[in-house]
Amino acid sequence: xxxxxxxxxxxxxxxxxxxxxxxxxxxxxxxxxxxxxxxxxxxxxxxxxxxxxxxxxxxxxxxxxxxxxxxxxxxxxxxxxxxxxxxxxxxxxxxxxxxxxxxxxxxxxxxxxxxxxxxxxxxxxxxxxxxxxxxxxxxxxxxxxxxxxxxxxxxxxxxxxxxxxxxxxxxxxxxxxxxxxxxxxxxxxxxxxxxxxxxxxxxxxxxxxxxxxxxxxxxxxxxxxxxxxxxxxxxxxxxxxxxxxxxxxxxxxxxxxxxxxxxxxxxxxxxxxxxxxxxxxxxxxxxxxxxxxxxxxxxxxxxxxxxxxxxxxxxxxxxxxxxxxxxxxxxxxxxxxxxxxxxxxxxxxxxxxxxxxxxxxxxxxxxxxxxxxxxxxxxxxxxxxxxxxxxxxxxxxxxxxxxxxxxxxxxxxxxxxxxxxxxxxxxxxxxxxxxxxxxxxxxxxxxxxxxxxxxxxxxxxxxxxxxxxxxxxxxxxxxxxxxxx
Amino acid sequence: xxxxxxxxxxxxxxxxxxxxxxxxxxxxxxxxxxxxxxxxxxxxxxxxxxxxxxxxxxxxxxxxxxxxxxxxxxxxxxxxxxxxxxxxxxxxxx
Numbered sequence: 001x002x003x004x005x006x007x008x009x010x011x012x013x014x015x016x017x018x019x020x021x022x023x024x025x026x027x028x029x030x031x032x033x034x035x036x037x038x039x040x041x042x043x044x045x046x047x048x049x050x051x052x053x054x055x056x057x058x059x060x061x062x063x064x065x066x067x068x069x070x071x072x073x074x075x076x077x078x079x080x081x082x083x084x085x086x087x088x089x090x091x092x093x094x095x096x097x098x099x100x101x102x103x104x105x106x107x108x109x110x111x112x113x114x115x116x117x118x119x120x121x122x123x124x125x126x127x128x129x130x131x132x133x134x135x136x137x138x139x140x141x142x143x144x145x146x147x148x149x150x151x152x153x154x155x156x157x158x159x160x161x162x163x164x165x166x167x168x169x170x171x172x173x174x175x176x177x178x179x180x181x182x183x184x185x186x187x188x189x190x191x192x193x194x195x196x197x198x199x200x201x202x203x204x205x206x207x208x209x210x211x212x213x214x215x216x217x218x219x220x221x222x223x224x225x226x227x228x229x230x231x232x233x234x235x236x237x238x239x240x241x242x243x244x245x246x247x248x249x250x251x252x253x254x255x256x257x258x259x260x261x262x263x264x265x266x267x268x269x270x271x272x273x274x275x276x277x278x279x280x281x282x283x284x285x286x287x288x289x290x291x292x293x294x295x296x297x298x299x300x301x302x303x304x305x306x307x308x309x310x311x312x313x314x315x316x317x318x319x320x321x322x323x324x325x326x327x328x329x330x331x332x333x334x335x336x337x338x339x340x341x342x343x344x345x346x347x348x349x350x351x352x353x354x355x356x357x358x359x360x361x362x363x364x365x366x367x368x369x370x371x372x373x374x375x376x377x378x379x380x381x382x383x384x385x386x387x388x389x390x391x392x393x394x395x396x397x398x399x400x401x402x403x404x405x406x407x408x409x410x411x412x413x414x415x416x417x418x419x420x421x422x423x424x425x426x427x428x429x430x431x432x433x434x435x436x437x438x439x440x441x442x443x444x445x446x447x448x449x450x451x452x453x454x455x456x457x458x459x460x461x462x463x464x465x466x467x468x469x470x471x472x473x474x475x476x477x478x479x480x481x482x483x484x485x
Numbered sequence: 486x487x488x489x490x491x492x493x494x495x496x497x498x499x500x501x502x503x504x505x506x507x508x509x510x511x512x513x514x515x516x517x518x519x520x521x522x523x524x525x526x527x528x529x530x531x532x533x534x535x536x537x538x539x540x541x542x543x544x545x546x547x548x549x550x551x552x553x554x555x556x557x558x559x560x561x562x563x564x565x566x567x568x569x570x571x572x573x574x575x576x577x578x579x
Contacts, residue, residue, distance in 0.1 A: 098564075099564055100563070100564060102556060102560045102561075102563060102564075194541065195540050195541045196541050196543065209538075209539065209540065235548065238546040239539070239541075239543065241541065241543070303525075304525060304526050304529065306522075307522055307523040307524075307525055307526045308523075308526055310519055310522075310523060311523055311526075318500060322501075325501070326566055327565070327566075327573050327575055328561075328562075328564070328565055328573055329564035329565060329566075330564065330566070331566065332566035332567065337576050338576070339576055339577055339578065340575045340576050340577065340578045341501075342503075342576075343575065343576050344501045345501050345502060345503035346503050348500075348501055348502050348503070349502050349503040349504065352502075357502055357504075357508070357512075358512060358515060358516070360500050360502065361493070361496050361497065361500060361502070361512055361516060362516055362519060362520075364496050364499050364500040365488065365492070365496045365516065365520075368495075368496065368499060374527055375520075375523065377536055378526050378527060378529075378531060379523075379526060380536035380537050380538070381531035381534040381535070381536045381537075382526050382529065382531070383536070383537040383540070384531075384534050384535055384536060384537045385529075385531070385534060387537060387540060419515050419518070419519060420515075420518050420519055420522055423519070434537075434540065435540055436539075436540025436541040437540075460541055
């Protein structure tokens with residue numbers, strides 16, 4: 001039995017029925033990591049020994065007939081932006097190279113109490129700022145479909161690890177597309193839930209009004225299952241939604257006949273690679289055949305979404321990252337400093353990489369006296385226009401559609417010297433974060449051997465609806481995409 | 486260029502970043518590019534639009550003020566680059 005080709009739900013069932021042990025599963029994935037990790041660099045820190053010990057404990061519990069958790073023994077990878085108690089959490093930054101959290105993030109705590117076994121913390125753009133995972137202090141992650149190309153970002157390590165079967169599923173975080181874009185570029189499923197559905201407690205903050213933790217999986221059923229594990233109210237996050245989450249997995253049936261969908265004109269025309277569009281349009285035909293009516297809708301405020309985002313997100317980041325001052329945790333400069341001010345300045349300059357400094361500068365500028373109204377306040381008003389455009393669309397349509405990314409995976413180094421071009425990689429995913437709504441990226445085909453993702457957006461808390469559309473599409477397309485690695 | 490060298494130096498000071506000459510030149514160019522692109526939002530009439538503070542509105546969240554155990558001091562200073570006797574140590578301030 002080739003365990004690493006199974007999805008997480010299957011592995012969970014096999015272990016629970018004692019057809020295979022947790023230790024065998026964990027060992028199979030650790031072998032796989034051993035084999036491909038040097039080509040990919042999907043992980044910053046691996047936790048193999050810890051995982052082996054945990055798997056042995058789980059096997060013992062199961063043999064005694066005890067409940068070891070719903071997903072006992074199923075391996076998982078965690079993006080290195082989520083706090084893991086007593087295990088390094090670096091945010092891919094020199095600033096946190098030796099940081100060891102004293103508590104687990106709520107999302108981490110939930111997957112661990114369900115019995116999932118963490119195999120390691122995945123690589124990412126530093127502090128989740130980037131679209132290629134090239135901004136990691138620990139070096140780039142490579143795309144399993146073509147190791148000369150980026151996996152996308154910022155959750156590129158999680159995406160590459162799942163696509164290459166180093167783990168069956170992983171957690172990521174999404175502030176402007178950081179789950180969905182790498183999922184699309186690596187040919188897996190990735191979802192950004194409604195803002196507030198998953199607790200942000202223990203998620204190192206980038207832009208607090210936009211950040212959300214979400215699942216990255218091989219298929220839509222696993223996505224529904226992992227979302228079910230991490231969703232729900234958390235008193236430790238004041239923006240956490242108090243409503244009881246839906247039962248995503250048991251109501252996943254792909255029944256979408258009669259649904260009304262619309263393609264967002266502003267996210268599916270100019271600037272999108274023609275072959276990505278070809279793939280996207282073929283998937284629309286498939287959805288049409290599933291009984292979904294598909295129209296086009298123009299949401300004119302979306303033209304300004306990217307500009308508003310690159311004011312709001314850096315503004316929040318500049319404030320959130322003020323905490324890294326070399327006093328309470330993290331890196332401090334070795335330079336002999338005359339006073340505390342010099343210590344702060346040198347610590348931050350040596351501890352942060354280029355993109356993080358760039359965004360701190362941008363955000364500080366946008367919030368500074370004389371520019372606040374023109375940039376930050378105006379961007380927050382544009383955000384209202386985007387929310388209003390979505391609201392109007394939901395009066396007529398059940399879901400909205402677009403490609404997830406304007407291109408397939410680009411070459412390592414191709415965009416790194418031109419921040420603005422890099423920022424354009426997020427053009428299709430950003431409006432979703434600004435409006436706080438849920439969206440999923442699901443594979444819809446290959447363009448010149450590289451995966452293309454289709455994005456399904458829904459109204460707040462309609463995760464089940466977009467999961468069902470994704471599920472129906474996945475079942476009808478039946479792609480079985482597998483990278484050559 | 487949207488921003489000047491003086492702007493870059495002022496912002497770096499506000500953000501508590503020590504920048505080299507090369508970094509200052511690079512940021513001046515790159516920040517100008519991004520802000521130039523962001524300028525398209527300034528032309529939009531938003532006079533009757535409220536700014537968004539929360540995308541998903543929630544009522545104020547409050548809880549009872551109960552005494553609960555907090556992080557022990559040893560844990561709180563565990564990740565500090567320099568601590569002594571349960572205190573964070575820094576170079577002289579005044």
